[in-house]
Amino acid sequence: MKKKIFELRDVRFSYLGKYPALQGVDITIEKGSRAAVIGANGSGKSTLLNILDGLIFPDTGSVKFFGAELDEKALADERFNRYFRSRVGLVFQNPDIQLFCPTVKEEIMFGPLNFGFSHKEIKKAFDLIVDVFGIKDLVDRMPHQLSIGEKRKVSMASVLISGPELLLLDEPTAGLDPKTSRGLVDLLNEYHDDGKTIITATHDMHIVEEIADIVHVFSRDKKIIRSGPPAELLADTEFLEENNLIHSHFHRHDGKAHTHPHEHPSHDHTH
């Protein structure tokens, strides 16, 4: 049986105590798994990732990390904090939030420096990650001067350089062109092949089958209503449409108008 990294039971969270974001979430994350969390806008995906990264804590319910309770008290312990933060990495949805250093180089080195890596280790890891992402020519640039695709690459590099065992990604392909998006998916799969665990929150249905072995679907009432293999879930178009993940597409073929569910796996389809 695989080790459980996270175990969440009946997790509830609300912003400012009055805007519910999660209403009783149960989820288990196993070591080495690839999971996708899908759901309409505002269904609670980002909130769940923030809870998994120990940035916010549930109002009620329990979050366990390797069997131990993960709460403010646990993270107040400096040793545990460093252990946890170096093992769990979050790539934020908005790279402008994540990129706060004056240069790309400092941005990428921020994590390892704070985790206490030696300068030699940092230099080695930096050269490697810059090479993997093909961003050597960006290292002395200021993050705000970059395009959205470059910002996303730098955001990912700044998290992956520390080699977290569990990688959390919030809408990693949002705003990316198809080629950059493809490259990102390949990179994530390579990272997973190294034995890492990856959880991706997305509503980009193109990539779900490629980046996940299990899919958790959030409903509009901020609960996980179904989990299962991507092929099985994506085939249930009625269920996806009900949860705002695909839409009915109206168009004409040979002068004949009709509607059908449209999930954009491919633009070729037969009738």
Next chain:
Amino acid sequence: MGTLVFLKESVFSDEYASRKGFMQSIDPRFKAVSFFLFILTALFTKSIATSLWLYLLCLMLVCVSKIDLGFFLKRTWIFIPIFSLFIAIPAIFSIVTPGEALVSFKLAGLNFIITRPGLAGGALFVTRVTVSVSFVVLLSITTKHFELLRVLRVFKVPHMFVMVLGMCYRYIYLFVEVVENTYLAVRSRVGRRVHYKKGQRMAAWNMASLWHRSYRLNEAVYNAMLSRGYSGEPAIFNDFKARPRDWVWLACSVVLTFISLNII
């Protein structure tokens, strides 16, 4: 709109710092130390000739650093009147500095006398400010801003201060963009002419919205820092390397300072 473009171009562009000029080739640490020496000399000297010589030296460095002299003068002389002229003007009159009268005139029934010590003191003050502002501007436009921040860290300026400074720089750019986009969005919906009352309301709404966004951003950025191991003590990676030319420049600066203080 023009103001925003000017702000983006003048504050956030590293155009001059990227040129292959003399001052750009000097290690930022050595450059900062040498300029600090020149500024100290200007502040402690009582001779206008020394100050003027230092100003001439600064202008020569501007020329060998491939910086447009007109741009440099415009950029420095925006600040000089603010920091010195308005303060120095009252000091040249006999009311503040008594002494031998040079010129006297009547204005609105009042008798004004410009005195010799007043004029000398005022001129010395203005030249001191001119030299200081010029060297600071030269340092800032020949050095990339992130290198300046690293220099501050190397010189043991508290990490928290440097970090906040760096973030201000980073996020002011983001907010300039937000303001620019908001302005364009407003213009696309209401057209070019807006009644001043409506304009005031929109400006107030923009300020409130910007404040709200910056507040939310502050929390989100802090979370992003925590997520990557930040625990209140920023760490630095110092990879500055001094080369022989940097040491030569520092030695020259010390000699120039000595000449300024003793010979002129």
